[in-house]
Amino acid sequence: MSYRFAPSPIGLPALIFAIGLPIAAILCELVAGWCASLFFDPLPTFLHLLLVASVPIVNLLLWMIVREEGASGPRWLAVAAGVAIAVATTYTVLLLPILPISVPAILLFGLGLLPFAPLAALVFAVRSVRRIRWKRPVGRLVALGVVLGIAVSAAADAPATAVHLAVDRYGGSDDDRRSAVRLMRAVGSRDLLLRLAYGEGGRVTGLLGAFTSLWSHGPFNDVTDRSTDARELYYRVTGEAYNARAKPVTGLAARADWFNFDRDLGGEQVGARVPGLSLTGSRIDGSAAVADNLAYVEWTVEVANAADIQNEARFTLAMPEGAVASRATLWVNGEPREASVAGRAAVRAAYQRVVSARRDPLLVTTDGAGRLLVQAFPIAPHATMKLRIGYTAPFVVAGDGTRTQALPAIVERNFEIADELRHHVWIDGDAPLGTKDTALSAAGTAVRGILADTELLARRSEFTASALVTPSLRTGLVAAANTLPPLSVEQRISPSRGDASAVMILFDASAPMAATGAALAQALDAIPAGLPVGLTVAADDPVTIPPAPWSSAQRTRMLDALKALDYRGGQDDLEVLADAAARVAQPGGRVIWVHGAQPVDGTRSRAALEQLLSRATVLPELIRYQAVPGRATTMTGQPLFETARMVTPGTDPVADLRAIFTGLRGPVWRTDYRPIAAGTGSPHILRLWAARELAANAMTTGKARDLQISLARRLNVVTPVSGAVVLETDRDYRANDLPVPSADDVPTIPEPETWALLVILALAAGWLWRRRARVVAA
Known part of the structure; x- marks a missing residue:
């Protein structure tokens, strides 16, 4: 067969507009994603891409038949033509509203022609079917193809349509939310839900979705930003935070999001x-x-921005148990600049004002016990920002006196960490240190190592100090400054026994917690006999076993409940947390919350908890064991959360949980602080004391609040009432009514040369004392 380009309506113009134009539209959408960004997403899945690509392919086959005058097409082509007609009709209907505004855009390099591609393909397909000389009537075959095309298009649209229905429904009643979760788990597209969580417009993908949107919102009410509900729904469906994954890219090529912003x-x-x-x-x-039973640790990081616009780096830093942030530094124009510590609201307001002016701030605030939210902006295009966070942390003393301290970890972030990146660790001490982590090595008074980020998250590497065998009594001092007198406290670490009076175990039955559930079942045998213990499970169908004296019967009830669990999706634990806390709201009450990542705020489920926190005269102590890395939802300023004990998970969850249970009434080492009139020693002891005091009284107001902020400022600590912010110049601090920071206010790590000098001085002093003793003896 030979084909000639005769100047007829079915010749070269048809080839260009019915075949070439649809191909160009597909390629432009794959590369740039204009339609998905502005109107609707025509290619959300690979199946959609195959359907759309079938239109120019079928039209090319029709064109070849029509160009051969008198040729007859195969009967299967009639079915294919019906499919192409159905698909082209679908996209023509979806694009009809924007065709009038596309006409002026034709002058812009012809881009305004792209929305006309489905219409041109549809007209050509219909005309070609009528012009081909079929050997037998093909009307029924074409109709079969149309039905088939509609059915396949509807099937391709069903997962995306389910997403829109589920997100709409999730904003309703409790029953609506539960049905939304079931619908998403059954047929919803998780990739599309993730894209909605990232703030994409969430427009329809086909006629089925269009009819659904029209039914739900009406013709002029297009909901374009449903990211809040989508983020929570994504967690409920998958059990992981949406920002644990990068934004999915549709189509065959990574397309640029021209309208993206943070x-x-x-x-x-x-x-x-x-x-x-x-x-x-x-x-x-x-x-x-x-x-002094403590360590001061600094984490210095560099974040690079490969984008063409300024960006903000944000991450959550999990510190060791009992730690308090005591330093924040940002390198501005190559020079380190220290943070100013002031009231939490004041530093955030200053940060937001400077962010709007596109300047150089760093903001550090607490995000619940043992967590920091760190924000730095702007990281210039194709540049790197360097910052440092310092904290003071006590060694955790186990019942047998052994002492450990975990390394920090970044548990939530808005940036990538490459697999090849390594964290370089170097801890020096004034006495021998050790480690059980094979990735770290101990030599004398130093612990060093190089860790991958996955290693740091998985086992939270620890370094150790010699065990305590006798009580420890140390004092701390902050010298007088200006009109302020010196401040001293006494730190006493002494053996004691746990005083728990009643316990509720709250277990999070999210999908990633299945292994932890098995560990919890094995650890139950460490619960002291006779102690009233109950269990509540956050699950699709919550389970509650009221507190009862610990016995083999109570243990059997809990084991049966744990074995029957169906770990699905992610659970919102706040509602059952309120019930668990209410059951043991008494002196000595404990809630042991065993959970995974809790990335949602639970705005709809926290009413009962808020009521309990505001009206209960006695609240239990909260012990949190987070087995899966990620955000740990909190309620800022609430003592239940701010004073919670955040147990750092190790490599063996059974051992971790047994240690928690044993300490309920078994041997423990207790740390107590009391102000004293005068003393000597490290200001880090005062920082640990102040952190405990300010967390326990975070709800104060008025002059008492001002005194708390003044104490935090003096000790340079970030607490529930205070934050730290770095601004570019001293004038920026004054303009925001913030104290100008001084290098004398911040703790530092002695350099190796300093340690060597201290050792030499100590040896010299010992030699002089010994020589003097000999002279006196003579």
Whole structure:
């Protein structure tokens, strides 16, 4: 067969507009994603791509038949033509509203022609079917193809339509939310839900979705931003936070999102991953004071921005148990600049004002016990920002006197961490240190190592100090400054016994917690006999076993409940947390919350908990064991959360949970602080004391609040009532009514040369004392 380009209506113009134009539209959408960004997503899945690509392919086959005058087409082509007609009709209907406004855009390099591609393909397909000389009537075959095309298009649209229905329904009643979760788990597209969580417009993908949207919202009410509900629904369906994954890209090529911006810029959450941001450098340096039972640790990181626009880096830093942030540094124009510590509201307001002016701030605030939210902006295009966070942390003393301290970890972030990146660790001490982690090595008074981020998250590496065998009594001092007198406290670490009076175990039955559920079942045998213990499970169908004296019967009831669990999706634990806390709201009450990542705020489920926190005269102590890394939802300023004990997970969850249960009434080492008139010693002891005091009284107001902020400022600590912010110049601090920071206010890590000098001085002093003793004896 030969084909000639005769100047007829079915010749070269048809080839260009019915075949070439649809191909160009598909390629432009794959590369740029204009239609998905502005109107609706025509190619959300690979099946949609196959359906759309079938139109120009079928039209090319029809064109070849029509060009051969008198040729007859095969009967299967009639069915294929029906499918192409159905698909082209679908996209023509969807694009009808924008065809009038596309006409002027034809002058812009012809881009306005692209929305006309489905219409041109539809007209050509219909005309070609009528012009071909079929050997037999093909009307029924074409109709069969149309029905088949509609059915396949509807099937392709069903997962996306289910997403829109589920997100709409999730904003309703409790029953609506439960049905939304069931619908998404059954047929919903998780990739599309993830894209909605990242703030995409969430427009329809086909006629089925269009009819659904029209039914739900009417013709002029297009809901374009449903990211809040989508983020929570994604967690409920999958059991993981949406920002644990990068934003999915549709089609065969990674397309540029021309209209993308950071919706979480300057906010109070880590939020979505930002394309182009990545961690490029990390070092953890520490100085341990073993006699004081504490260490001061600094984490210095560098975040690079490969994008063409300024971006903000945000991450949540999990510190060791009992730690308090005591330093924040940002390198501005190559020079380190220290943070100013002031009231939490004041530093956030200053940060947001400077962010809007596109300047250089760093903001550090607490995000519940043992957690920091760190924000830095702007990271210039194709540049790197360097910052440092310092904290003071006590060694955790086990019942047998052994002492450990975990390394920090980044548990939530809006940037990428490459697999090849390594964290360089170097901890020095004034006494021998050790470690059981094979990735770390101990030599004398130093612990060093190089860790991958996955290793740091998985086992939270620890370093150790010699065990306590006798009570420890140390004092701390902050010298007088200006009109302020010196401040001293006494730290006493002494053996004691747990005083729990009643316990509720709250277990999170989210999908990633299945292995932890098995560990919990094995650890139950460590619960002291006779102690009233109950269990409540956050699940699709919550389970509650009221507290009863611990016995083999109560243990059997709990084991049966744990074995029957169906670990699905993610659970919102706040509602059952309120019930668990209410059952043991008494002196000595404990809630042991065993959970995974809790990335949602639970705005609809926290009413009962808020009522309990505001009206209960006695609240239990909250012990949190987070077995899966991620955000740990909290209620800022509420003592139940701010004073919670955040147990750092190790490599063996059974051993971790047994240690928690044993300490309920078994041997423990208790740390107590009391102010004293005068003393000597490390200001780090005062920082640990102040952190405990300010967390327990975070709800105060008025002059008492001002005194708390003044104490936090004096000790340079970040607490529930205070934050730290770095601004570019001293004038920026004054303009925001913030104290100008001084290098004398911040703790530092002695350099190796300093340690060597201290050792030399100590040896010299010992030699002089010994010589003097000999002279006196003579």
